[in-house]
Amino acid sequence: MNISKITLDVQEMKFNNGLKLLLLEDHNAPIVTFQIWYKVGSRNERPGITGISHLFEHMMFKGSQKIGPEEHSRKINAIGGRENAFTLWDVTTYYEVIPSEHLELAIFLESERLQNLNLVPQTLQSEREVVKEERRLRTDNDPVGLALEQLFAMAFMAHSYHWPIVGWMSDLDAITLNDCKEYYATYYAPNNATIIVVGDFKKKQALSMLKKYFGSIKNEAIPPEVTTKEPGQKGIRRGDVKVIAEAPIILAGFKTPPAADKDNYVLKVASSLLSNGESSRIYKSLIYDKQLAAEAGGEIFALKDYGLYFAYALVNPDAYIDEVEKYLINECERLKSDTIPEEELQKAKNQLEADYIFDLASVYGKAIQLGTAEIIYGNWQKVQEMPEKLQQVTANDIKKIAQKYFNKELLTVIRVIPEN
Known part of the structure; x- marks a missing residue:
């Protein structure tokens, strides 16, 4: 196999509020994916709130001013689509894959939880327990998961890749509602996000919908940089x-x-x-x-x-x-x-x-x-x-x-x- 350079006709633009857009039309099938990538992951955390990025991913499905708890998922499932999210070291991403005629629904739902998320004590407590159980299952009670956690913890002594994406158990217990509100205000902003739309849509119509729902969302101060450097390793x-x-x-x-x-x-x-x-x-x-x-x-x-x-x-x-x-x-x-x-x-x-x-x-x-x-x-x-x-x-x-x-x-x- 020897394929020459791939060419993708991606339309790249940015709104005045700093939100970046990558749009790629693909009319091979009547489906479209809408994804929003936030430039925040476990590397942006600090001791005391490790795991908050992944915990917050869970909380983003628990309702906003106009959408009830889990209603986001129900609406997408009702039209034959699927949705989910993932948190990694460097990013947190939310996505929908839906019939192309329902693109506006996905755009609305993601814009709604970006600006109007309900952050209440009951949600924090319930999702905290879900994440703790996830940690027990995938790390504490899994030899391979535990070994990978220890590998990163020893390989990176100073940099924030030191702690696991799921967080330390004591930090999961300690995260407060105020921590969540501060995190939301700092990292969930249009100038810290990139929207990617790929599939069966027309750029002009998609851009109009994106401006309608995202164009007027206020930007925030630029999040703090990760400044800690990993010192040179001196041996095994x-x-x-x-x-x-x-x-x-x-x-x-x-x-x-x-x-x-x-x-x-x-x-x-x-x-x-x-x-x-x-x-x-x-x-x-x-x-x-x-x-x-x-x-x-x-x-x-x-x-x-x-x-x-x-x-x-x-x-x-x-x-x-x-x-x-x-x-x-x-x-x-x-x-x-x-x-x-x-x-x-x-x-x-x-x-x-x-x-x-x-x-x-x-x-x-x-x-x-x-x-x-x-x-x-x-x-x-x-x-x-x-x-x-x-x-x-x-x-x-x-x-x-x-x-x-x-x-x-x-x-x-x-x-x-x-x-x-």
Whole structure:
């Protein structure tokens, strides 16, 4: 596969209140997605209110002046659409995917909760308990979730990527209604948001509706910048997590650069070589060749301020955890000296490109890629460049990037030790 640069006819504009718009017509099917991306996530929090971004995502579905609790969801479901939201380190995003004739409904609903959200003690208390239960299920009682939390906490000692998106339990208990009101006033403003509309609509009509519902919303003071920098790491960081688990688990994470850094194109290919599927190096080495692990893989997190590539292995009952750790890290470090065969390199690039093109096949996927590129990578136009940039990566590029980032000085290792 070798696709030339993608061209997307995105119309970019900004209202006087600072709200940015990205509009992309796609008339292949009579559906449209409406998304609003707020430039706030767990990186914008502080000790004492960690988890408030995700908690607030829940509260945004609990009604406003004109819309009752959960009515937003019911209205979208009634027209055959779907809606949801997600909170990450750098963004909080709300979206609808609906029949195109109902675009105005989605625009109205999102504008209503942006400016008229009901913030009451009962909502805070109920959603606090929902989020706490979510934390118990996905982190406290999940060995992998707990290990990932510890990996970030140890890899980032100073920067706000240190704490989990779901927040620390004590902070979830401590967040007040005033904290929520201050957070809403600071970050939920048109000048801190980007609206993305992709699908079966006409620009002129959509722009008219957007002006009607969003154009007069007052902007707010620019939110404070995240100024804390992560100091340089001086050596390997290690941590053991003792929990009830079926088998030992190892996570090895290397710090990588911010999402906007051009090195991330090469790191994506390196990640694919190491840990994308059953033909990847880590999987073949630990599962097929040495039979040391029951599961193995990895993933790269390209975030706004810093990144992290991590590899993992679920250790077989008859294997030694130290031996598995050694081979897991060795596979990453081998890229520093190996000359990658052209066939293996091309396969990794093709896998990435195929996944990317598949994402762009739907209106929802196009909008997600545009939002990610705009808010996290710094410019929506990087969506158009991605396939070409991936295909330009060479074996020598992989070697140089591995020498730069896959070093013990940037390594954090977390081991899950079954206490049972």
